[in-house]
Amino acid sequence: MSTAVIIEETDSNTTFHNLKVVQLPRPVPKTNQALVKIGAAALNHREYWILRGQYGMNVEYNTIIGADAVGTVVELNGESPNLKVGDRVVLTPAVGWEKDPRGPEKEYSIRGASKAQGVFTQYRALDFSEIFKAPAHLTDAEAAALPLAGLTAYRALFTKGHVSKGHNVLITGIGGGVAVFALQFAVAAGANVYVTSSDDSKIARAKELGAKGGANYRKANWEDDLLKITGGQKIGVTIDGASGVGAEIIMNKVLAPGGIFVSYGQTGGDFTIGWGPIINNAEFRGSTMGSNAEFEQTLKFVEKHQIHPIVSKVWQGLEHAEEALHFLKNGAQFGKLVVAVQHDQE
Ligand SMILES: NC(=O)c1ccc[n+]([C@@H]2O[C@H](COP(=O)([O-])OP(=O)(O)OC[C@H]3O[C@@H](n4cnc5c(N)ncnc54)[C@H](OP(=O)(O)O)[C@@H]3O)[C@@H](O)[C@H]2O)c1
Structure with missing residues (x-):
């Protein structure tokens, strides 16, 4: 049995x-x-x-x-x-x-x-x-x-976000299972990683894992806090699964011109893409888990970088x-x- x-x-x-x-x-x-x-x-x-x-x-x-x-x-x-x-x-x-x-x-x-x-x-x-x-x-x-969260993070970051060394990347809701993998993978790829969280202690954990810093999305005007931490530089790629209307703030105020916003989930509810991202030449990309080929690449990446x-x-x-x-x-x-x-x- x-x-x-x-x-x-x-x-x-x-x-x-x-x-x-x-x-x-x-x-x-x-x-x-x-x-x-x-x-x-x-x-x-x-x-x-x-x-x-x-x-x-x-x-x-x-x-x-x-x-x-x-x-x-x-x-x-x-x-x-x-x-x-x-x-x-x-x-x-x-x-x-x-x-x-x-x-x-x-x-x-x-x-x-x-x-x-x-x-x-x-x-x-x-x-x-x-x-x-x-x-x-x-x-x-x-x-x-x-498997599921690692594959989702891998595809969102690399197939859809084209993240590589030196890119400024924002990963939202860092307490999430997919988000933590995205953080580990982006750090291993040499990106400058920033995070958001509802919990300052999770931002501190993210920094231990290699994030450059983060902002608490429960605080008013958290996007200004984030841009202070980046030294005023905007974000080239955002990996998001949970922000809800927070996604609108990111696309309107945080994303660099031509930046990519990858969404793999909607824990925080729906959001609207208005005129701001359009005139900012932003790219919105939906992403799901991934193919068997991407799964194999994920396993190889984890092995190569000895990620736990x-x-x-x-x-x-x-x-x-x-x-x-x-x-x-x-x-x-x-x-x-x-x-x-x-x-x-x-
Ligand atoms: N498309 C796909 O193939 C795919 C694959 C996997 C998951 N998903 C979806 O992606 C979402 C996350 O999945 P998961 O397994 O990683 O979930 P999880 O581990 O349960 O993630 C929960 C985290 O979401 C964050 N969060 C909640 N509300 C938020 C908000 N308003 N703004 C920013 N962050 C917020 C929180 O982060 P803090 O604690 O840091 O605040 C929370 O810890 C789910 O909706 C899931 O269904 C989709």
Whole structure:
């Protein structure tokens, strides 16, 4: 059997749906699939939106949640050029997108509560093409933390933002899982990184990770504080997932002429693009997670720069998944929230 966490639909759309720990048959790998024994799984904001009934796209109830995991290959059905039994691996956080930089070639499903079954479970069978070797320098918790948020940050920064050495980059809401990866990756690329946060202590943590400074977006006229820190220089690229109307302030007052504003999320709600960004020749670019090719590039980048994902907290056992989700909702974390998957002696 395989213990798993599924999302059960409740009959009210005003309350949380239920997470339930269930026993499912252990999956049997089909041809060109491997069976992976999951060691740890990580949460993303997406699971919280799904639980609240606020995730717009293709939710399938009574299926396993979660997109991020690390595990060990325990069985191969067929010959794989890249994998063998005993390899420690991470899983692509979605299916349907091979390599087109513009967007998915096929129907795209993020793992968890969707057509692509999730990873909050003891065992998962997956196609060889969905499995990559985990960077060797990472712990299980760090490797589980990487896929969805790391891939989102990588694509937003490099494919969409074209960030490179010496660029001035602003990363908003630095307490977020994607935002912390964006900070680490941009620093590794040699960019001058600035951040925003609601919490001065998170700005201090960001500086420890290499940020040049940051402003508290809860304070009035925070954009003036930010521009003081940059010495008056405007920002070439903004990576944003949560600012809401704060995005309007950034596009109107902080972005340099011709600057790029990459948006990968809307935690803080909608915003409007008015006349200001147009006459500033600004570029708005939407961004989603990324392709398998970008996932491979992310893993290589993390290995090359020996980056360690920041894990805020680890719970022991799948039965703590709901508690971990409520922790995520409260937003006290700096970095990722991970659930270690336990296995009885077999
Ligand atoms: N497009 C995609 O493929 C994709 C992929 C991943 C995530 N997303 C979306 O991106 C968003 C962030 O995801 P995540 O997993 O990184 O979430 P998360 O870890 O839960 O991020 C929460 C953080 O957002 C920041 N925040 C909240 N309100 C803000 C505001 N008004 N202005 C600026 N920052 C604010 C806070 O930062 P401080 O604590 O520093 O204030 C908070 O800690 C979510 O909406 C998610 O659904 C999209």
